[in-house]
Amino acid sequence: xxxxxxxxxxxxxxxxxxxxxxxxxxxxxxxxxxxxxxxxxxxxxxxxxxxxxxxxxxxxxxxxxxxxxxxxxxxxxxxxxxxxxxxxxxxxxxxxxxxxxxxxxxxxxxxxxxxxxxxxxxxxxxxxxxxxxxxxxxxxxxxxxxxxxxxxxxxxxxxxxxxxxxxxxxxxxxxxxxxxxxxxxxxxxxxxxxxxxxxxxxxxxxxxxxxxxxxxxxxxxxxxxxxxxxxxxxxxxxxxxxxxxxxxxxxxxxxxxxxxxxxxxxxxxxxxxxxxxxxxxxxxxxxxxxxxxxxxxxxxxxxxxxxxxxxxxxxxxxxxxxxxxxxxxxxxxxxxxxxxxxxxxxxxxxxxxxxxxxxxxxxxxxxxxxxxxxxxxxxxxxxxxxxxxxxxxxxxxxxxxxxxxxxxxxxxxxxxxxxxxxxxxxxxxxxxxxxxxxxxxxxxxxxxxxxxxxxxxxxxxxxxxxxxxxxxxxxxxxxxxxxxxxxxxxxxxxxxxxxxxxxxxxxxxxxxxxxxxxxxxxxxxxxxxxxxxxxxxxxxxxxxxxxxxxxxxxxxxxxxxxxxxxxxxxxxxxxxxxxxxxxxxxxxxxxxxxxxxxxxxxxxxxxxxxxx
Numbered sequence: 060x061x062x063x064x065x066x067x068x069x070x071x072x073x074x075x076x077x078x079x080x081x082x083x084x085x086x087x088x089x090x091x092x093x094x095x096x097x098x099x100x101x102x103x104x105x106x107x108x109x110x111x112x113x114x115x116x117x118x119x120x121x122x123x124x125x126x127x128x129x130x131x132x133x134x135x136x137x138x139x140x141x142x143x144x145x146x147x148x149x150x151x152x153x154x155x156x157x158x159x160x161x162x163x164x165x166x167x168x169x170x171x172x173x174x175x176x177x178x179x180x181x182x183x184x185x186x187x188x189x190x191x192x193x194x195x196x197x198x199x200x201x202x203x204x205x206x207x208x209x210x211x212x213x214x215x216x217x218x219x220x221x222x223x224x225x226x227x228x229x230x231x232x233x234x235x236x237x238x239x240x241x242x243x244x245x246x247x248x249x250x251x252x253x254x255x256x257x258x259x260x261x262x263x264x265x266x267x268x269x270x271x272x273x274x275x276x277x278x279x280x281x282x283x284x285x286x287x288x289x290x291x292x293x294x295x296x297x298x299x300x301x302x303x304x305x306x307x308x309x310x311x312x313x314x315x316x317x318x319x320x321x322x323x324x325x326x327x328x329x330x331x332x333x334x335x336x337x338x339x340x341x342x343x344x345x346x347x348x349x350x351x352x353x354x355x356x357x358x359x360x361x362x363x364x365x366x367x368x369x370x371x372x373x374x375x376x377x378x379x380x381x382x383x384x385x386x387x388x389x390x391x392x393x394x395x396x397x398x399x400x401x402x403x404x405x406x407x408x409x410x411x412x413x414x415x416x417x418x419x420x421x422x423x424x425x426x427x428x429x430x431x432x433x434x435x436x437x438x439x440x441x442x443x444x445x446x447x448x449x450x451x452x453x454x455x456x457x458x459x460x461x462x463x464x465x466x467x468x469x470x471x472x473x474x475x476x477x478x479x480x481x482x483x484x485x486x487x488x489x490x491x492x493x494x495x496x497x498x499x500x501x502x503x504x505x506x507x508x509x510x511x512x513x514x515x516x517x518x519x520x521x522x523x524x525x526x527x528x529x530x531x532x533x534x535x536x537x538x539x540x541x542x543x544x545x546x547x548x549x550x551x552x553x554x555x556x557x558x559x560x561x562x563x564x565x566x567x568x569x570x571x572x573x574x575x576x577x578x579x580x581x582x583x584x585x586x587x588x589x590x591x592x593x594x595x596x597x598x599x600x601x602x603x604x605x606x607x608x609x610x611x612x613x614x615x616x617x618x619x620x621x622x623x624x625x626x627x628x629x630x631x632x633x634x635x636x637x638x639x640x641x642x643x644x645x646x647x648x649x650x651x652x653x654x655x656x657x658x659x660x661x662x663x664x665x666x667x668x669x670x671x
Contacts, residue, residue: 170518174283178239178292181529184537186660189295190562194588196220208386209591211394215336216297234295242292242299248306253278263454265439273502281494284518286416289525298487305491315369324372331376340485343466397596399480413483416524424520428497435500436460444505463492534660540567549575552615553622556636557629561587599631604638617670626662643667
C-alpha cells in the first residue's frame with residue numbers, strides 16, 4: 060500500500076439501533092487476529108449495513124446469533140442453517156476477502172513476468188536493421204564511428220552494444236538480450252512515473268487519494284504488456300533505450316523544476332545529451348519540452364527562474380553533443396531515409412494502433428489506450444460513480460497529451476516537407492506519455508471493479524499482441540541462407556538486389572560456417588555486411604540492372620552458378636532487380652529456389668545454372 064495514499068474506510072458498531080459501517084468494495088483486506096479491516100487505497104467509500112435492535116448476546120433457537128455475515132437477519136436465518144456450516148461459510152468468506160490484495164498482487168506479478176519473458180522469446184533471425192547494427196557494433200571503436208557516418212545514426216546504443224558483444228558474444232540471442240534488459244529497466248521507472256503522475260493529479264484536485272497507487276500499477280502493466288515494448292525489447296536496435304531515456308529525461312526535468320539545484324540541473328543536461336546521442340527523433344521531444352519551458356517562463360513570472368534554469372540545463376547538452384556535430388551534419392546532408400514514403404495525417408491515429416499490436420487484440424488495446432487517454436485528459440472523479448469533464452483538459456493530463464502528440468505532429472510535418480521518415484519504430488519517443496495518460500484515465504474510472512476489468516482487458520490484449528509480434532519471423536534471411544548452403548558449390552556467386560537484402564542473408568550465411576561463395580551487391584561497393592546510405596537515392600538511380608547482370612555473369616564465369624537474392628518494390632530501384640533477373644535468364648537457366656513470402660523482410664532466391 061502506498062504511504063501517500065491511505066484509505067479512510069473504518070468500521071464501527073454500536074449496540075441498539077445504530078448502523079454498522081463496513082469497508083466498501085475498495086477495502087477488501089482485513090487485518091489478522093480480529094483487528095479492524097485494513098482499508099485499501101481509495102477506501103473513502105463505505106457501505107452502511109443496518110443491524111437489528113437486538114444485542115449481540117440475543118439467543119436464537121440454536122443459541123447463537125449471526126450479525127456480521129447477513130444483511131440484517133437474526134435468528135430466523137441462522138435457525139435454518141447448521142452452525143457448523145455458518146462458521147465454515149464465514150471463515151471461507153473471510154479468507155477470500157483477506158487474500159484479495161495478495162491475489163491482485165500475484166496477478167500483476169504474473170502479467171509483468173509474462174511480458175518480461177516475451178522480450179527474450181523471439182525465434183526470428185536478425186533482419187536488415189539488426190544485422191547492420193551488429194555489423195557496425197562489432198567493429199573497433201574508430202571503425203564503428205566511421206561506419207555510423209555512412210549509416211546515419213548517433214553512437215550511444217552502438218557503443219553500448221559494442222561492450223555487450225565483447226562480454227556476451229554476437230549470437231542472435233546475446234545481441235537481442237541487451238534490448239530486453241534495457242526494456243526491463245524501464246518497468247520500475249514506469250511504476251515510479253505513474254505514481255508521480257497520480258500524486259500530481261490528486262494534489263491538483265483531479266484525482267482521488269488512491270490515484271498514485273492506481274496510476275502506478277496501471278502504468279507498470281501498460282509498459283510490461285505493451286506490444287511495442289515487447290517487439291522492440293526483442294530487437295537489436297536502440298528503441299528500448301529511447302523509451303528508457305525518455306522516462307529518465309522526464310524525471311530529470313520534473314526534479315529540476317521542483318528544485319533547481321546544481322546536481323539536478325546537471326542530471327537534466329546528461330539526460331538530454333543521452334537522448335540525442337541515441338536517436339535523432341528525440342530532438343522532437345526536447346524541442347517540445349523546451350518550448351513548454353519558455354511559454355511557462357513568459358506566462359508565470361513567479362515560475363520564471365526555475366523554468367529558465369531548466370531550459371539552460373537542456374541547452375547545455377549542446378556542449379556534450381559538439382564532438383559528434385561534424386558527423387551529424389554530414390549525415391544530415393548525405394544520408395537520411397531514402398526508403399521512406401510520404402504519409403498522411405491519419406498516421407497520427409494509426410500510430411496508437413501500431414503500438415497496440417496486430418489484428419483484433421490490437422484494435423481492442425488501441426481503443427483502451429485512446430479511451431483512457433481521453434478520460435485522463437479531460438475528466439476527474441466526482442463521488443463513486445461520476446466523472447466531471449472539462450474539454451480544455453486538466454492537470455497533469457494536458458501536459459502528458461502535449462508531450463505525446465506534439466512530437467508526432469512535428470514528425471509528420473518533417474516527413475511532409477523535410478523528407479525524413481515517419482516510421483512506427485521511431486515513435487517510441489511519444490509512447491511513455493501516451494501510456495501514462497491512458498493509465499491516468501483508467502485510474503479515474505469510477506469503481507475498483509471497472510478499473511480492474513479495463514486493466515485486465517489491456518493486459519490480455521497487450522500480451523496476445525506482444526506474443527504475436529515476438530514469435531513472428533521477421534525475415535526470410537535464414538531460410539534463404541539455408542538453401543544457399545544446400546545448393547552452392549565453392550566459387551559460386553551470390554548476388555543481392557537490392558543491397559538492403561545483403562546484411563541479413565550474409566550474417567545468416569556466416570552462422571553456417573566459413574564462406575565458400577563469392578558475394579556481390581547491387582550498386583554498393585561496401586560489401587554485403589553493410590549498406591552505404593550516403594547519397595543512396597542518387598546512386599541507385601544511376602545504376603541499372605543490365606550492367607549489373609553482365610558484371611555478375613562475368614564474375615561467375617562458365618563453371619559457377621549464380622544465386623540471386625531478390626526483392627522488387629524498393630524505392631529508387633524501380634524495376635532494376637527484375638531487369639537483372641531477366642538479363643541473367645537470357646544467359647543461363649533460371650529456377651526459383653525460394654518463393655518470396657509476405658514477411659517484414661521477404662525475398663526470393665533464384666538459381667542460374669552454370670554455362671557448361
